[in-house]
Amino acid sequence: xxxxxxxxxxxxxxxxxxxxxxxxxxxxxxxxxxxxxxxxxxxxxxxxxxxxxxxxxxxxxxxxxxxxxxxxxxxxxxxxxxxxxxxxxxxxxxxxxxxxxxxxxxxxxxxxxxxxxxxxxxxxxxxxxxxxxxxxxxxxxxxxxxxxxxxxxxxxxxxxxxxxxxxxxxxxxxxxxxxxxxxxxxxxxxxxxxxxxxxxxxxxxxxxxxxxxxxxxxxxxxxxxxxxxxxxxxxxxxxxxxxxxxxxxxxxxxxxxxxxxxxxxxxxxxxxxxxxxxxxxxxxxxxxxxxxxxxxxxxxxxxxxxxxxxxxxxxxxxxxxxxxxxxxxxxxxxxxxxxxxxxxxxxxxxxxxxxxxxxxxxxxxxxxxxxxxxxxxxxxxxxxxxxxxxxxxxxxxxxxxxxxxxxxxxxxxxxxxxxxxxxxxxxxxxxxxxxxxxxxxxxxxxxxxxxxxxxxxxxxxxxxxxxxxxxxxxxxxxxxxxxxxxxxxxxxxxxxxxxxxxxxxxxxxxxxxxxxxxxxxxxxxxxxxxxxxxxxxxxxxxxxxxxxxxxxxxxxxxxxxxxxx
Amino acid sequence: xxxxxxxxxxxxxxxxxxxxxxxxxxxxxxxxxxxxxxxxxxxxxxxxxxxxxxxxxxxxxxxxxxxxxxxxxxxxxxxxxxxxxxxxxxxxxxxxxxxxxxxxxxxxxxxxxxxxxxxxxxxxxxxxxxxxxxxxxxxxxxxxxxxxxxxxxxxxxxxxxxxxxxxxxxxxxxxxxxxxxxxxxxxxxxxxxxxxxxxxxxxxxxxxxxxxxxxxxxxxxxxxxxxxxxxxxxxxxxxxxxxxxxxxxxxxxxxxxxxxxxxxxxxxxxxxxxxxxxxxxxxxxxxxxxxxxxxxxxxxxxxxxxxxxxxxxxxxx
Numbered sequence: 001x002x003x004x005x006x007x008x009x010x011x012x013x014x015x016x017x018x019x020x021x022x023x024x025x026x027x028x029x030x031x032x033x034x035x036x037x038x039x040x041x042x043x044x045x046x047x048x049x050x051x052x053x054x055x056x057x058x059x060x061x062x063x064x065x066x067x068x069x070x071x072x073x074x075x076x077x078x079x080x081x082x083x084x085x086x087x088x089x090x091x092x093x094x095x096x097x098x099x100x101x102x103x104x105x106x107x108x109x110x111x112x113x114x115x116x117x118x119x120x121x122x123x124x125x126x127x128x129x130x131x132x133x134x135x136x137x138x139x140x141x142x143x144x145x146x147x148x149x150x151x152x153x154x155x156x157x158x159x160x161x162x163x164x165x166x167x168x169x170x171x172x173x174x175x176x177x178x179x180x181x182x183x184x185x186x187x188x189x190x191x192x193x194x195x196x197x198x199x200x201x202x203x204x205x206x207x208x209x210x211x212x213x214x215x216x217x218x219x220x221x222x223x224x225x226x227x228x229x230x231x232x233x234x235x236x237x238x239x240x241x242x243x244x245x246x247x248x249x250x251x252x253x254x255x256x257x258x259x260x261x262x263x264x265x266x267x268x269x270x271x272x273x274x275x276x277x278x279x280x281x282x283x284x285x286x287x288x289x290x291x292x293x294x295x296x297x298x299x300x301x302x303x304x305x306x307x308x309x310x311x312x313x314x315x316x317x318x319x320x321x322x323x324x325x326x327x328x329x330x331x332x333x334x335x336x337x338x339x340x341x342x343x344x345x346x347x348x349x350x351x352x353x354x355x356x357x358x359x360x361x362x363x364x365x366x367x368x369x370x371x372x373x374x375x376x377x378x379x380x381x382x383x384x385x386x387x388x389x390x391x392x393x394x395x396x397x398x399x400x401x402x403x404x405x406x407x408x409x410x411x412x413x414x415x416x417x418x419x420x421x422x423x424x425x426x427x428x429x430x431x432x433x434x435x436x437x438x439x440x441x442x443x444x445x446x447x448x449x450x451x452x453x454x455x456x457x458x459x460x461x462x463x464x465x466x467x468x469x470x471x472x473x474x475x476x477x478x479x480x481x482x483x484x485x486x487x488x489x490x491x492x493x494x495x496x497x498x499x500x501x502x503x504x505x506x507x508x509x510x511x512x513x514x515x516x517x518x519x520x521x522x523x524x525x526x527x528x529x530x531x532x533x534x535x536x537x538x539x540x541x542x543x544x545x546x547x548x549x550x551x552x553x554x555x556x557x558x559x560x561x562x563x564x565x
Numbered sequence: 566x567x568x569x570x571x572x573x574x575x576x577x578x579x580x581x582x583x584x585x586x587x588x589x590x591x592x593x594x595x596x597x598x599x600x601x602x603x604x605x606x607x608x609x610x611x612x613x614x615x616x617x618x619x620x621x622x623x624x625x626x627x628x629x630x631x632x633x634x635x636x637x638x639x640x641x642x643x644x645x646x647x648x649x650x651x652x653x654x655x656x657x658x659x660x661x662x663x664x665x666x667x668x669x670x671x672x673x674x675x676x677x678x679x680x681x682x683x684x685x686x687x688x689x690x691x692x693x694x695x696x697x698x699x700x701x702x703x704x705x706x707x708x709x710x711x712x713x714x715x716x717x718x719x720x721x722x723x724x725x726x727x728x729x730x731x732x733x734x735x736x737x738x739x740x741x742x743x744x745x746x747x748x749x750x751x752x753x754x755x756x757x758x759x760x761x762x763x764x765x766x767x768x769x770x771x772x773x774x775x776x777x778x779x780x781x782x783x784x785x786x787x788x789x790x791x792x793x794x795x796x797x798x799x800x801x802x803x804x805x806x807x808x809x810x811x812x813x814x815x816x817x818x819x820x821x822x823x824x825x826x827x828x829x830x831x832x833x834x835x836x837x838x839x840x841x842x843x844x845x846x847x848x849x850x851x852x853x854x855x856x857x858x859x860x861x862x863x864x865x866x867x868x869x870x871x872x873x874x875x876x877x878x879x880x881x882x
Binding site: 102 | 602
């Protein structure tokens, strides 16, 4: 960086807040690479022009990393107008109701016509403005103010204003109604905290400081599409009214849905004339439909049973880093898992790279027995990765008074590769003398009422569960691991941990977040209440004629820049 | 004949009512609840309660059953919990699809099975009989999943001559719809051919060995007349029963074929409803299959009595 660049940079920094300058320091010190800088800057509301200018001034100072781009992610060549993109996806499990949707099939329907305040771009791992143009936290991070995009209209012709945004979030955060977003908003945001500042500004007064709040109103929180003031959510599926690039043409339960390009979309009319989704009850027919040319792509698929897509150059496969993971909990209040050495031995028995190769066909990332994975920039990568060590595991078991091992029940669910993972874990544990007695249950039986005493998931001595993707680790740090967490299957109770998580959630700047993450990761490795063997990549496949699709790791796909060549 | 039919219809209604009670009670002991299913395993308990309340599933069991059946007998099938729309159009559409596929399969497999069985019986014990029987029985034990995937891979992907989706594009005419049903029909034809062929074969052999057949042959009737006038009529009796009992399978039991070939039949609808504890949809789906099954057996009994006067006389007594 020459003197000229320094001067430019100083000018740029002059007008910025302390927090913004902190990120610039992080960037200059090399603790943030360009991608992470863009991502963190976006969280605190720095504009992309400003960040671009800062990066330009920094020049070659730090260009160590670039987004792991894939061929179809970034449109190349001249986009072609017209055509209807045909996609296969999992059938939505329930009514398309923005308040109640919980499944991948349903949330992708919301994302076709609906839009969020903020877009979490999983391809670039950065937040981008969507219906909000900018957002700023108060000094403590307890109040977040969002400026709305002017000139946006709903598909019914109505202009979008702060009234609509306030209505949407008051409903989503109301504990008295059946809102699925409560799993995110409980003890973060209550209806009274959603305040209209002026017709184009909304402020969120949080119950406690939260440095990650923009993620909670982004596309990660898939229920949070902005709907017109007064919308009856239970009837939304007849109109699909939103502000997005496509409008509803038809929707038939269990069959499919089609959408038309919105000519008045604020971001410009999409290249496609429309899209046509076909719903499938399972994955194999989707793979066959793509191979048979009946569809142009699959919104999201899992590696098992899709070898033919992963190993073929006929299709574009987009791989996204995701926070989706598997979690083996051990009851810290039940022998023999009361002893941390026993829990460590279990974790040390796991052959993680082999699991990723065999079960995910390579489409996964190593887990280090905490929810911190490669998707989050706050993950502290200086904490050493746990590797298989059978000798040490046996030593720990002997020291804990189990030289000949022991046997314990392991309950899990019939879901994706999990039954196979349970078998692999059983085999790995057998190598150190632990006999895991497997029970594999249908999901409804396994989850039960999802409260303590009424759920095999939460009550079993060892329990192996799936967790889907989220933009920030907050929910996964709190619900399954804090003393008062509602999903604490491990019954892990640790005051130090609780405090660290509280500080982590409140921290607005990345340096603090990463420092706290390091402490949390170290503590979880020492205590090992849970084993996180791996994180699953999000996978999307299209034919080579499809370009510019933007999938997310929660299984939504955005088609506003998509085209067919 | 009229008393016979009335008696059967009366019995059918009682059976259906008992069926509805069993389905309802079974639904009560299944784990999970509708609100939890819609909102997902990780939803807040308060949200689940709120949703269960809007569905009415937090009311006493008897109240729920009464409110459902009192509407059902008036022709109101209620609203699906999971889809939040009226059940009737969903069930009717799915039933229509199932009937279409079932009829298509029947039209192919029944004549084929009977012809195969009679042809095999006429050469009983000879290589022709052996080949037909072995092939027929072997194909019966091939799971739909296996034959379905082989067919899709060969005809849908490698040769690319037949559509692998059983669902025709919207607005397609009957020929196109049937064209889309060819691939999914084949695994079912393979499964049913063996049954029907074996029944027809056994019936024919029995008839061939009967006194009346011997008499007919000995009195010098041409072979063709003996077969069509005397043998076929008697050998068809058990075949009809077997075919009728397969109606239940063909309407409600095709979940695998429906899933594999992407077809919205009533079998998949019921599985979806059962997974989602969607009681109104589950009851409607199962009762509709029950009705179809009973109509099919009634028709079979009537056909049976037309072909076999002995039954007719018993029923009239």
